Amino acid sequence: MxxxxxxxxxxxxxxxxxxxxxxxxxxxxxxxxxxxxxxxxxxxxxxxxxxxxxxxxxxxxxxxxxxxxxxxxxxxxxxxxxxxxxxxxxxxxxxxVARTFQNIALFEGMTVLDNVMTGRLNHMKAGILAQAIWWGKARDEEIANREHVERVIDFLEIQSIRKTPVGRLPYGLKKRVELARALAAEPxxxxxxxxxxxxxxxxxxxxxxxxxxxxxxxxxxxxxxxxxxxxxxxxxxxxxxxxxxxxxxxxxxxxxxxxxxxxxxxxxxxxx
Amino acid sequence: MAQSAGSAASAAQYVSVPALLARNAKSFGAQAAYREKELGIWQSWSWAESAKEIEALALGLLTLGVSPGDHIAVIGRNRPYLYWSIVAAQSVGAVPVPLYQDAVGEEVAYVLDHCAARFIIAGDQEQVDKILDIQDRLEGLEHIVYLDQRGMRKYDHSRLTPFDKVQEAGRASGLEAELAERTAALDYDSTCVMLYTSGTTGRPKGVVLSNRNIIETSKNSAEFDRLKAGDEVLAYLPMAWVGDFIFSIGQAYWTGFCVNCPESAETVMHDLREIGPTYYFAPPRVFETQLTSVMIRMEDAGRFKRWIFQKFMDRAKTVGPKLLDRKPVGLMDRLMYRLGEFFVYGPLKNTLGLSRVRVGYTAGEAIGPEIFDFYRSLGINLKQLYGQTEASVFITQQKDDEVRPDTVGTPTPGVEIKIDDNGEVFYRSPGVFVEYFKNAESTAGTKDDEGWVATGDAGFLESDTGHLRIIDRAKDVGKMASGALFAPKYVENKLKFFPNILEAVVLGNGRDNCVAFINIDLTAVGNWAERNNIAYGGYQELSQHPQVRDTIREHVEEVNKSVAQDEMLNGCQIHRFLVLHKELDADDGELTRTRKVRRRIIEEKYDDLITALYDGSETVSTETEVTYEDGRKGSIKATLTLMDAATVPVQVKTLEAAE
Known part of the structure; x- marks a missing residue:
């Protein structure tokens, strides 16, 4: 400590x-x-x-x-x-350690939700195959991660753009989404x-x-x-x-x- | 089929909202009573679960020391927890006082002080902060209960308790017997709720409504539209507004339908689509905004799609309303309408979230006939009602097959109407309020000994149909210098029916001719500007663009032509006008919280502009104070160009001549 x-x-x-x-x-x-x-x-x-x-x-x-x-x-x-x-x-x-970037580095074609989910990558343990068939532990894991992400979305008040592709958002909101992704990692x-x-x-x-x-x-x-x-x-x-x-x-x-x-x-x- | 428990039982059996809750928990125990989207998922509570939650909170309120007759203020956005708070307050014999969540500290202070609220249930940190800012002035205030714990950890908790802790304390209290006693003591005449009217003039007044008022009105209006358990509403309008109280508490508890709360104010349109309410209310402004956005998006669509849309919408305009009114329609028309439903109307209604609407209402302001017809032609049963807080909402409403854009319908069952010699509308009904709180003088001035209440609106009953038509606020109706009738709202409404015009204020009482202030609609005009490559920095710049002014002039002249047709009101044509440099705003006191124009305040504030409009000057420079959302003040300066508008020469009919 x-x-x-x-x-x-x-x-x-x-x-x-x-x-x-x-x-x-x-x-x-x-x-x-x-x-x-x-x-x-x-x-x-x-x-x-x-x-x-x-x-x-x-x-x-x-x-x-x-x-x-x-x-x-x-x-x-x-x-x-x-x-x-x-x-x-x-x-x-x-x-x-999580970070945001000076020139926004989000996945423009993906929704806000998916972008923020990428922040949870280090918390996912299931293999690609298990995730693909979405079964058992992989499923539980995703649900838990999704819940965490939803808390972050709620916290940063971006519920209304949850399903909006990032590319369509104005600059200020993109910055907030980037912060959300960093926060999702629980740094x-x-x-x-x-x-x-x-x-x-x-x-x-x-x-x-x-x-x-x-x-x-x-x-x-x-x-x-x-x-x-x-x-x-x-x-x-x-x-x-x-x-x-x-x-x-x-x-x-x-x-x-x-x-x-x-x-x-x-x-x-x-x-x- | 779910039979409404309401129609089976007589109203007198259930003399309070908590009594209705107990009945619903028994009759519809497992059915959803409340839903709220939280963390992206719809959570729901059945009637039985809601009753449990409300009981726990009511017990918790007892542990805090709530006495019968205490006022408990509730402030926050629409959430099940806050609706429970209202019913919990009633259960312990206290009077719930819902407040507008966007009211500034000053307004909240006045109301809390006036009703001497001992307890407040607040939605979140923002509301708590607002109350803490003014707490020095609130002598009666003892305790604040808050819902959303975000950001609250470091506050001094000597007078603050989170909602769930209150419920926890309630569950552990063992005060069930006392609670049952308190609830049993409620009768038909005990106060159900106190609502503060937004007040177009002066200080807000506390309207005291009894259980009789709310339950009788809910019963009558619910039966009128055959509302039943299984219906769905979306609760998104301010909880302090009487309409929301009637829809989300009164009618919901009477019939046992489900109240859905949106995730946040920004997600209302998404949530509307997901829920698909069957019973829906929106002020005309919401319908206007939706229509504007549909039209803007259609302009962006491809040529083929535009053609299909145009083709079927034309058909809908002639066939749709007839089908709704169950009038005879030819086979070909029926067939084409079916096709249109598949290709255009259905998907459009789905996008708007109105697919399942069985009964839709609009009220509060006049709705443009084109807007009204648009929704009806899609097959949405949109109707108008006329009401006010003092009547527990309903005075008149339109029957299913007697819907017209220019009237507000016939009296709701149980309501009597009379028109006095000056044209003012009076009503008497079981919903008529008990009194204005601590204001016997106003009570006496509004309600006479026989129970007739003055609406303050001028109107008349159509002799052949019995429909009520409202012209204007009675006190705003005046006379021009020539003696002609002056009814500003009549003209303002005609102006506001143009999508480019958001708000209009017509002035001219006692003058030779009328002038007007105009607010442009930034969405519609902004879209036009974008299409025409006109750059602008904000509302002020766009509003003063010469082309915008010319467009508005065309609108004004068109209105003049239409006003000239009306024998009674043709003196109200607009001779000069200006486009205001700022949007009229409730924060500046120019509009009420329900967005009605406060005429006196505007007349005082923009005195210099009015003078300029009448003295013939071409431009005027002005400086106006504005209040920002956080309460800070600033000012904006502008030089405005005054515009002349062509009028139609008419034979002015004076009031004397008309009588």
């Missing part, structure tokens, strides 16, 4: 658990380009952790390191108190890559509400990348700031907001 002594209490009075994941001196290079330079930070169980930074700061690369898509040349990723060996993304997913760590990108104010409000609700109801730990400063500062418990592959700030939204390095690098120098 995690060492709970490292937990802390947030400004709004929520108890945050111990360290769930820790990045230790991560460096990631693509040929001659260094995308991430010697970065360390941790993610506590139950918190909403944001990674922010200007374009090209290496945020998405960082998320890909967490999700196991990239293997860093230097440094270690510690997960649940032990170093995590180099893994395939699906192996990481089995360990309880202990949820990674959101720019969940609000391209949304209008109302859609952003809805999405923020859902992110907070997920964290609140299921106790899911959430790490997110986001450009909208208002959203980040309102949602997250702690923020990592990156610039040119380096970490230039780490702390609560208030601390980060008042950090001169961060202001200069990212939020801009206020005009006197």
């Amino acid at each position: 995690l060492d709970q002594s490292q937990g802390y209490v947030t400004a709004d009075g929520r108890q945050i658990g111990g360290v769930l994941m820790e990045m230790k001196d991560i460096t990631l290079r693509f040929g001659g380009v260094t995308a991430i330079k010697d970065i360390s930070f941790d993610i506590h169980e139950g918190e909403i952790r944001a990674i922010i930074g200007p374009n090209g700061a290496g945020k998405s690369s960082m998320l890909n390191v967490i999700s196991g898509f990239y293997t860093p040349q230097e440094g270690e990723v510690w997960y649940k108190g032990a170093p995590r060996p180099a893994m395939k993304p699906y192996e990481v997913a089995r360990m309880g 202990s760590l949820l990674l959101l890559d720019e969940p609000m990108a391209g949304m209008n104010v109302e859609e952003k409000e809805d999405m923020s509400r859902f992110i907070l609700d997920v964290n609140d109801e299921f106790g899911t730990t959430i790490a997110l990348i986001e450009h909208d400063m208002g959203v980040v500062m309102d949602l997250s418990d702690r923020v990592v700031v990156m610039d040119y592959g380096k970490k230039i700030g780490d702390g609560t939204p208030d601390e980060v907001r008042n950090d001169q390095t961060v202001i200069d690098a990212y939020l801009g120098v206020p005009q006197e």
